Amino acid sequence: MxxxxxxxxxxxxxxxxxxxxxxxxxxxxxxxxxxxxxxxxxxxxxxxxxxxxxxxxxxxxxxxxxxxxxxxxxxxxxxxxxxxxxxxxxxxxxxxxxxxxxxxxxxxxxxxxxxxxxxxxxxxxxxxxxxxxxxxxxxxxxxxxxxxxxxxxxxxxxxxxxxxxxxxxxxxxxxxxxxxPTPPDERARIVAGGGRLAENVWINCAFSTVFAPFEEITAEEFERVTAVTYLGFVNGTRSALKRMLPRDRGTIVQVGSALGERSIPLQSAYCGAKHAINGFTSSVRTELLHRGSNVRVTVAQMPAVNTPQFQWVRSRLSKHPMPVPPIYQPEVAARGVLYAADHPGRKQYYVGASTVATIWANRFVPALLDRYLARTGFDSQQTDSVPPAGLDNLFEPVDRTPADDQGAHGAFDDGSHARSWQETLVRHPAATALGAGAAALGVARGLRRLTSRNP
Ligand SMILES: Cc1cc2nc3c(=O)[nH]c(=O)nc-3n(C[C@H](O)[C@H](O)[C@H](O)COP(=O)(O)OP(=O)(O)OC[C@H]3O[C@@H](n4cnc5c(N)ncnc54)[C@H](O)[C@@H]3O)c2cc1C
Missing domain, CATH: 3.30.465.10 (Uridine Diphospho-n-acetylenolpyruvylglucosamine Reductase; domain 3)
Structure with a gap:
């Protein structure tokens, strides 16, 4: 130009x-x-x-x-x-x-x-x-x-x-x-200074998890996952609103998950926390609408993402944990979050076709999905190899120094999608609804085929 x-x-x-x-x-x-x-x-x-x-x-x-x-x-x-x-x-x-x-x-x-x-x-x-x-x-x-x-x-x-x-x-x-990397005192100084630097979008995405059947997760572990994965968002939102409400502007993006609408086995603490985030955010959203606030809060619901978490989560599984396919690369997730941050008017965004399919299938055939996941959900979350030994990050970080930094990608680069056709559809709500309908129908048909073979 x-x-x-x-x-x-x-x-x-x-x-x-x-x-x-x-x-x-x-x-x-x-x-x-x-x-x-x-x-x-x-x-x-x-x-x-x-x-x-x-x-x-x-x-x-x-x-x-x-x-x-x-x-x-x-x-x-x-x-x-x-x-x-x-x-x-x-x-x-x-x-x-x-x-x-x-x-x-x-x-x-x-x-x-x-x-x-x-x-x-x-x-x-x-x-x-x-x-x-x-x-x-x-x-x-x-x-x-x-x-x-x-x-x-x-x-x-x-x-x-x-x-x-x-x-x-x-x-x-x-x-x-x-x-x-910004030390807390420097960050506090920037925020207190106000202006463009303090304005910002606030993104909540902290989480931890334990891979195990519910009865094998201790009360202490369950509390820890809930404190990080759910209360982390609650306290993050509180902190953001403290700054955004007086200025009457700002955007909060909650990095949610398809598992916040459709739970799977072996991750009861995580799924519970992700469900709670949806409930909590809807409540806050209505309060913001009630007071006519210009602060926005939206949720980006994620699919399975190839991050290093599967190397360092606490797990009691006999095999190495893995995300449930289809798996997407972290860049797909990042683009989804960025889009949600730039367009916070919508209540939520679905990132990845599998998120759309899972959420819609759960709305139409939840009981069928229960049976499907009972059958497939244990194996689909484990590879054939032995689990990693040693540290996990439930109570302490395992990447303490820059040298320990594992980057954004996990071990599943080979089977992960670098793009999602649904990413383009999400920018066109009418097309998304059609795509979602088609995907949900596809999943429902697949489920029926599977369940009819189930004795
Ligand atoms: C023969 C050949 C061999 C090459 N081999 C390699 C290779 O082995 N590995 C490799 O990675 N790449 C390679 N490249 C690509 C390229 O040389 C590298 O990416 C190089 O590092 C680019 O540096 P540059 O200074 O020329 O960047 P430029 O071409 O000048 O700029 C690159 C980008 O950075 C932006 N940019 C530049 N300066 C700034 C600034 N101050 N602030 C913000 N944005 C800025 C520009 O707008 C542009 O988008 C090769 C290219 C050629 C022609």
Whole structure:
């Protein structure tokens, strides 16, 4: 989108930004391509002399309603660094290494520094930034972060995302903030400060579980699962509302589960807590509606997700626990939560076709589902391999240090869906209702077939 007042924009950038402002045809042509086959002629190019000047350029562009595009080495292979936008090239001047902490093995750099340059600098401390794309001699750290670059050494050192501790971000409307793990006192300070940073969406998703028949779960374990999985949401919601109600804005997303509407065997504590979340949230929602509040609360009901939980939940099963197929990758779940956060008007969202099918089948044929799950629910939650030995996370976290971090994916990458057709349908409620009906009919038919074979 070209802004209506390009010459006004150019003049303002020249007047206000410390850097090169290039709107001539030659410069625009030079920045029209990157490492890909795509070509998009930019509106203009800004080469800021400092990070502050880059931030200033963004705020001028925002004033003129002009899109912006950051650029490092411009070696992207899928057109990521070309667009009809004002290109901000960080790679010429914003190349500093601001600090190195050899003991903690961290450094702070400006976004335009080229990877080989950084590694030359770090070599004197016998350190290097691990991920090394083939373009290491001219790709920049900002671009590596944008693309989550890897390269052959990522097998040993992880991808770029695994090597970033904190990031200073700049939003289009001029907000600058450091993001990353935030200690409680710093968080309290941010929240007390109010403004954009304190506003935020609040997402409740804490949980723990015990895989075992009910009579094998102790009272203490049951209480713990309930405290984390149910009261975690209750207290999280309380905390969020304390901040959101006085400002009369904000969104709370409860990460629910299909198991909050349809319980399965071997997870009585978890299913009970997930049901309770639905009841609790409906109650809070009616209270918000009653007082005409602009605070929104919505639930994203999840399918089985391939997270590391199955390696570290407490389990008394004879085999390794697993999610009930179909299993979805965590990215499907994350996109669902993000969509719910952006569209909090609806009471709930179903993520994954299996969630839709399960919930609707339970509405139509709950007793049939009881019998189906009694027959299949024990085996479908266990693999053929032996269970993991050692620690579980019921009372203590097992990923205490960044080195223990297991990431978002569990052990079931092979059988997990990276996309869900229902994800697209969820944006179109009429189509969702049709899809849900069809899926529920499909499940009901399958159940009938199965139950008719049941003696
Ligand atoms: C021949 C060739 C080989 C390659 N080999 C590999 C490889 O082995 N492994 C690999 O992972 N990739 C590889 N790539 C892809 C690419 O080189 C890497 O992703 C590289 O790290 C991108 O860095 P860059 O500085 O060129 O990013 P750019 O292309 O400049 O930018 C990448 C993205 O990041 C954004 N961005 C840039 N700077 C900032 C900033 N400061 N703030 C916010 N966003 C920003 C851009 O808008 C864009 O979306 C290869 C590419 C080529 C052409």
């Amino acid at each position: 070209t802004p209506p007042d390009t010459s006004g924009l150019e003049a303002a950038l020249r007047a206000e930004v410390d850097g090169e402002v290039r709107f001539d045809a030659g410069s625009r042509g030079a920045y029209a391509t990157d490492g890909s086959n795509y070509r998009q002629v930019p509106i203009g190019v800004v080469v800021p002399r400092t990070v502050e000047a880059g931030a200033r350029a963004v705020s001028v562009c925002a004033r003129f309603d002009a899109p912006v595009l950051s650029r490092g080495g411009g070696t992207s292979l899928a057109g990521q660094s070309t667009n009809t936008a004002v290109v901000i090239d960080w790679s010429k001047y914003c190349t500093g290494v601001l600090s190195v902490d050899p003991e903690r093995r961290t450094c702070v750099v400006e976004p335009g520094i080229v990877l080989d340059e950084l590694n030359r600098h770090l070599a004197r401390h016998r350190l290097q930034f691990g991920p090394k794309p083939s373009t290491h001699s001219h790709c920049a750290l900002g671009g590596m972060i944008g693309n989550n670059s890897c390269g052959a050494s990522a097998q040993a050192y992880g991808k770029t995302v695994d090597n970033i501790r904190r990031l200073e971000i700049l939003t289009y409307d001029g907000q600058r903030a450091w993001v990353g």
